[in-house]
Amino acid sequence: MTQDTSPLVFVVDDDASLREALGSLFRSVGMQVELFGSPSEFLDRGPVAAGESCLVLDIRLPGVSGLDFQNQLAKLGNAIPIIFMTGHGDVPMSVRAMKAGAIDFLIKPFRDQDMLDAVSNALALDRERRTADGELSNLKARYESLTAREREVIALVTTGLMNKQIAGELGVSEITVKIHRGHLMEKMGVRTLAELVKIYEALRPVLGK
Template identity: 80%
Template sequence: MDGQGSPLVLVVDDDAHMRDALGNLFESVGLNVEVFGSTSELLDRPSKVSSGSCLVLDIRLPGVSGLDFQDKLARLGTNIPIIFMTGHGDVPMSVRAMKAGAIDFLTKPFRDQDMLDAVSNALILDQARRTSDGELSALVKRYESLTSREREVIALVTRGLMNKQIGWELGLSEITVKIHRGHLMEKMAVRTLAELVKVYEAIKPVLNK
């Protein structure tokens, strides 16, 4: 059901009638959809988890609950937008779900349009996330093209050290530091120190993993 490159909506609900209803609803508006009866069924298909653009998740499920599954996905580093649904919603549940990053919380029975609106919003957020991830990946690749010396220089430059200070730290002449600095800025595709600092700060969390 999921065309390559097209957004994929994943549905997890132990109620077969609800799975069928949601599957038909999403397909009726041209969305790709895959349905699962439990979180373990979905985890058995890791490629689906990684390619999913949105997860519609029942909060009360056999085995691992929807909320616990949300926590598990976060630990795995999976940032798929989640829409929770429940027939037993209460305030603490919704607060916990939203604090953990859920984008919506629909109480059964919900209107079809409310679900479609929630999914539409989720797909927009997912596209923005994938674009951001792609840009970050490109920046990391640029950083990986730097020599070990250039990486030492970029770390000191972005701390605000002058070329002369960097040279003293690394045992290099000021002119050598200028050469390394010019090369690394060219490789990182930046023209100013401000741009370099912004780029380096963006990739540091990835480099420190």
Template identity: 85%
Template sequence: MAELTTPIVFVVDDDQHLREALGNLFASVGMRVELFGSTAELLARPAKISAESCLVLDIRLPGVSGLDFQNQLAKLGNNIPIIFMTGHGDVPMSVRAMKAGALDFLTKPFRDQDMLDAVANALALDRSRRESDGARSALMTRYESLTAREREVIALVTSGLMNKQIAGKLGVSEITVKIHRGHLMEKMGVRTLAELVKAYEALRPVLDKSGKT
């Protein structure tokens, strides 16, 4: 079970000696590591990853380049942090990669400590993202337990309307709004209006995308 939660680093480089050197480096500080000679090999791996992870990727690879692979991952909705390894002549390409969302790039040859520092930052970022995604998923489960009327009320409450105004908009009594408001706050696991607004705003990107608002 401990292995499932141990941070994992994926390394993709067609240079076998460099791959193995990086594998030994990451293993020496207690990280799991998986080595691949091409992006195709990585894609063939089972997709589910339960632990925080990052990708150390050579920008020049046979077949699909590191930059093209970064674009593929983005289209798949995979936002694993990426650290690019580059040659001196690849710096302009690396700048493009950074603009497209890469976390860092190291020019070969690089110091072991620079690579370890970059990976530590990437894993910390992925851990933070996973925690945020987990909290949002829990909130979404709570939101989906609301009735259709409660969803109408939460949207109006968090927009700043008073109970009386909400009652007028929905054509119901003010006491009915208060009842719905009490129920939805209990279901959302919040005690104050400020907490409710914060929770609803955290869900807005998901709700807007799915059309559930």
């Protein structure tokens, strides 16, 4: 059985009729949908699958506000894009949600097309994020394949030091540095110093450098 790779939209709203209406809307354009009456139900579902997804969330919910739930997801490391549904009186709260990373907010009642446009935008952003995360994971795996000495060399090479200077720093011969440099560039999949510097800078936050 093949896995359904169509986009997945989560809806969290305590209004059952609105949940069902949104579910029908998203299914009508070929999206998968999962409906929840509360944030706790969404959390009980477990981890989100690898495909692109987004969360359509009511800003006023019983027990916990949508804004509080947004903060809770961020603390859990869940980077799913969020679109808020809001009443007219909740606009200031929605602006705070946007500043905290929400993709959009729609004032009820909203047009179906406005919701579909917002979800399409959120899914595109999630796809880009997942692609970037995958590329970073690949670069990290390449870095982790380097020997301890090669890691020392890459750290010095990317600061702009010449082979002779690196040799002096490490107490080895210049030819040894050249060999390590060649090996590490091959492992990292780069041909130029500029490429190596760009990759190493991208990895710094992940490596804690």
